[in-house]
Amino acid sequence: xxxxxxxxxxxxxKKVTEKKKAFxxxxxxxxxxxxxxxxxxxxxxxxxxxxxxxxxxxxxSTNAEEIELTALGNAYYDIDRFGLSFxxxxxxxxxxxVSGPVTRNLExxxxxxxxxxxxxxxxxxxxxxxxxxxxWKDSYAVVGPVENVIPVHLKIPGDPxxxxxxxxxxxxxxxxxxxx
Amino acid sequence: xxxxxxxxxxxxxxxxxxxxxxxxxxxxxxxxxxxxSTKLFQEYKLPLSLLFGTDNRKKNGNFExxxxxxxxxxxxxxxISAEVPESDLQYPSLTKTIMVAHWYERYLxxxxxxxxxxxxxxRRLVHHENIPENTHPLRKDFQWNTKLSKDNVSYxxxxxxxxxxxxxxxxxxxxxxxxxxHFRFNVAGERILTLEGKLxxxxxxxxxxxxxKNIDEALPFIERISGDMSASHxxxxxxAVEKISGCVVSKRVQMLRAIITECERITMHIHDLANIGGxxxxxxxxxxxxxxxKERMMRLSADICGNRFWRGMIVPGGIKSDIKKENxxxxxxxxxxxxxxxxxxTTVALDDEGFLDRLQYxxxxxxxxxxxxxxxxxxxxxxxxxRDVRRDHPYASYADFPIKVITKKSTDVFARYRIxxxxxxxxxxLLKTLVEKIEEGSVFEKCEVKDGFAIxxxxxxxxxxxxxxxIKNGVIERCYPRDPSFCNWALFGIMGxxxxxxxxxxxxxxxNLSYSGNDL
Numbered sequence: 001x002x003x004x005x006x007x008x009x010x011x012x013x014k015k016v017t018e019k020k021k022a023f024x025x026x027x028x029x030x031x032x033x034x035x036x037x038x039x040x041x042x043x044x045x046x047x048x049x050x051x052x053x054x055x056x057x058x059x060x061s062t063n064a065e066e067i068e069l070t071a072l073g074n075a076y077y078d079i080d081r082f083g084l085s086f087x088x089x090x091x092x093x094x095x096x097x098v099s100g101p102v103t104r105n106l107e108x109x110x111x112x113x114x115x116x117x118x119x120x121x122x123x124x125x126x127x128x129x130x131x132x133x134x135x136w137k138d139s140y141a142v143v144g145p146v147e148n149v150i151p152v153h154l155k156i157p158g159d160p161x162x163x164x165x166x167x168x169x170x171x172x173x174x175x176x177x178x179x180x
Numbered sequence: 181x182x183x184x185x186x187x188x189x190x191x192x193x194x195x196x197x198x199x200x201x202x203x204x205x206x207x208x209x210x211x212x213x214x215x216x217s218t219k220l221f222q223e224y225k226l227p228l229s230l231l232f233g234t235d236n237r238k239k240n241g242n243f244e245x246x247x248x249x250x251x252x253x254x255x256x257x258x259x260i261s262a263e264v265p266e267s268d269l270q271y272p273s274l275t276k277t278i279m280v281a282h283w284y285e286r287y288l289x290x291x292x293x294x295x296x297x298x299x300x301x302x303r304r305l306v307h308h309e310n311i312p313e314n315t316h317p318l319r320k321d322f323q324w325n326t327k328l329s330k331d332n333v334s335y336x337x338x339x340x341x342x343x344x345x346x347x348x349x350x351x352x353x354x355x356x357x358x359x360x361x362h363f364r365f366n367v368a369g370e371r372i373l374t375l376e377g378k379l380x381x382x383x384x385x386x387x388x389x390x391x392x393k394n395i396d397e398a399l400p401f402i403e404r405i406s407g408d409m410s411a412s413h414x415x416x417x418x419x420a421v422e423k424i425s426g427c428v429v430s431k432r433v434q435m436l437r438a439i440i441t442e443c444e445r446i447t448m449h450i451h452d453l454a455n456i457g458g459x460x461x462x463x464x465x466x467x468x469x470x471x472x473x474k475e476r477m478m479r480l481s482a483d484i485c486g487n488r489f490w491r492g493m494i495v496p497g498g499i500k501s502d503i504k505k506e507n508x509x510x511x512x513x514x515x516x517x518x519x520x521x522x523x524x525x526t527t528v529a530l531d532d533e534g535f536l537d538r539l540q541y542x543x544x545x546x547x548x549x550x551x552x553x554x555x556x557x558x559x560x561x562x563x564x565x566x567r568d569v570r571r572d573h574p575y576a577s578y579a580d581f582p583i584k585v586i587t588k589k590s591t592d593v594f595a596r597y598r599i600x601x602x603x604x605x606x607x608x609x610l611l612k613t614l615v616e617k618i619e620e621g622s623v624f625e626k627c628e629v630k631d632g633f634a635i636x637x638x639x640x641x642x643x644x645x646x647x648x649x650x651i652k653n654g655v656i657e658r659c660y661p662r663d664p665s666f667c668n669w670a671l672f673g674i675m676g677x678x679x680x681x682x683x684x685x686x687x688x689x690x691x692n693l694s695y696s697g698n699d700l
Contacts, residue, residue: 002527002530002531003531005527006527006528006531009524009527009528010528013524056357057353058357058358058359058360058382059360060360060381060382060384060696061359061382061407061696062404062405062406062407062696063359063406063407063408063694063695063696064404064407064408064410064489065407066357066358066359066407067407067408067451067489068488069357070357070471071471071475071478073471074468074471074472074474074475075468075471075472075475076472076475086357088355088356089355100382101384103381103382103383103384104308104310104311104328104383105308105310105380105381105382105383106352106360106381106382107310108310109352109353109360109381112353113353135389135400135401135404136384136385136389138324138325139324139325139384139385139388139389140317140322140323140324140325140326140327140328140385140388141317141383141384141385141388142384142385160407162488
């Protein structure tokens with residue numbers, strides 16, 4: 001019975017892939033594509049064919065930022081095609097994404113991650129918490145914005161920033177080249 | 181036996197019994213607290229839902245410990261409170277006889293400095309090494325913006341010693357894009373012998389920040405307790421506010437609230453089905469498709485609520501802005517389409533032997549353990565525990581449109597996988613009914629805030645949220661929004677051992693607990 005259902009789905013039901021126009025339903029999607037293509041060109045020139053590697057660290061976010069970062073990998077955005085990819089180790093990364101107001105309990109872990117990164121590297125603060133401390137600012141359990149702990153080169157505000165805002169933010173960082 | 185009869189059996193030990201709304205408050209002496217709780221828990225089988233403290237020193241020089249039991253059959257809550265004088269900060273521990281209380285009591289000691297005597301494991305919980313001794317943030321004389329000095333107090337973890345035993349520390353920074361937490365495995369070969377978590381890395385002091393805020397100021401904090409369950413957390417909080425203030429919302433509001441929280445459930449269950457399949461077992465077909473479908477649900481939320489997290493709609497007194505008829509139909513259409521697709525995809529998955537091999541008999545949680553640890557939500561239901569707030573304490577429109585509680589017997593990751601599929605199906609049916617029978621009415625009435633105490637409970641997609649709220653002089657005196665993750669994190673100590681290390685990520689994803697919601 002199960003096998004029959006499976007054959008039925010595989011052979012006779014409509015395809016699960018989506019039409020291209022489904023991915024370009026709004027202006028946001030178009031600006032995403034545009035930013036993506038520009039990034040691809042810049043990364044191509046910068047690294048001569050290899051990708052820009054990103055390491056994402058949660059320094060006390062509400063997990064909304066993490067959901068949006070994960071969303072960057074889904075079929076609607078798929079940032080791998082622009083030459084951006086998330087890596088598991090800071091030692092492999094060119095760029096560090098930090099989300100959330102840095103909590104006291106994570107200050108050391110964040111610092112260690114930063115120290116493990118090969119320099120020069122780009123540090124990006126993702127979301128209001130990471131940029132300014134957000135609503136958590138000055139709490140006894142929070143150290144404050146990321147710049148209180150490690151140098152920050154780019155801030156992408158938002159609560160949380162949408163995938164498009166993040167990609168446009170990365171583009172700005174690469175264009176301005178404010179890397180120390 | 182109803183609760184009034186149960187109280188009578190204690191022959192005067194439970195005093196000052198007051199009933200208001202769905203809450204029965206009573207007082208007991210501090211020496212009786214553990215005995216009475218044990219009897220209620222073991223003999224009368226009342227689940228312990230919450231244990232928390234308050235600082236009443238300004239009023240009468242005492243701290244107070246509150247234990248809340250759920251009276252599922254009567255749709256009520258029972259709160260018993262014991263006073264602990266400042267001069268002698270201790271009371272007999274409940275954990276000796278009620279396992280459920282173990283984290284609550286450690287939490288209480290860190291936050292208030294009230295010591296549960298006889299607790300078998302009184303290590304720190306919230307406070308890490310860097311917090312100085314005698315820091316008790318929830319005491320009223322502790323300022324929310326205190327700058328604490330840095331200390332190095334030891335935070336020991338369990339060790340197993342012996343020939344060939346290894347210890348694997350993991351975290352707090354993990355390989356993937358997930359939240360921070362530290363896990364310590366003691367292994368013999370690949371088998372896990374013990375597994376312990378060290379959490380509270382993302383502790384932001386939410387409870388302290390909520391104190392002194394008025395009802396509207398507090399809402400943004402409540403919505404950001406855990407990003408993926410904003411709607412459920414705000415609903416639990418809003419219900420508590422409305423119960424205290426005696427504010428009654430229209431049928432339309434109740435139905436819209438149910439629609440929003442069900443949409444949140446569908447979105448996140450789809451995420452989990454994809455995540456377990458893709459990131460847990462390497463079945464990337466499921467991940468690619470599942471995340472695509474979830475993105476559509478998030479875009480639906482952006483169209484309806486103006487953000488991608490079903491956030492901002494539920495406010496005290498009603499709904500922030502009415503959802504028009506065509507939007508309701510859009511919700512139904514897109515959710516239905518999402519369900520149709522995810523159903524096909526999981527059918528393919530569940531026909532794959534390799535996939536089933538990873539899921540079946542992995543991370544088993546026996547019913548006895550789930551009961552002892554006080555598991556909530558779908559992990560409990562996957563272990564045959566028949567509890568669901570939507571039925572036991574009906575809120576929003578669940579009294580008019582009851583749901584059937586889905587349980588599974590196999591207790592493993594596979595059970596938790598299938599229970600999600602069934603819950604999405606059920607949510608879709610409920611959405612259909614709600615959209616079809618939606619009633620007209622006003623969507624917002626200003627809520628005149630009164631003083632008092634109430635409990636708001638919601639069955640979020642992750643499990644039971646209990647929000648205990650006390651308002652005094654129009655501002656929050658104490659608010660404890662207990663996330664289901666707080667109850668379920670300790671389950672890993674049972675689920676992990678016996679499995680191999682590479683199965684842990686899969687077990688972890690099968691529960692998908694929130695770090696942020698747990699750490700507060």
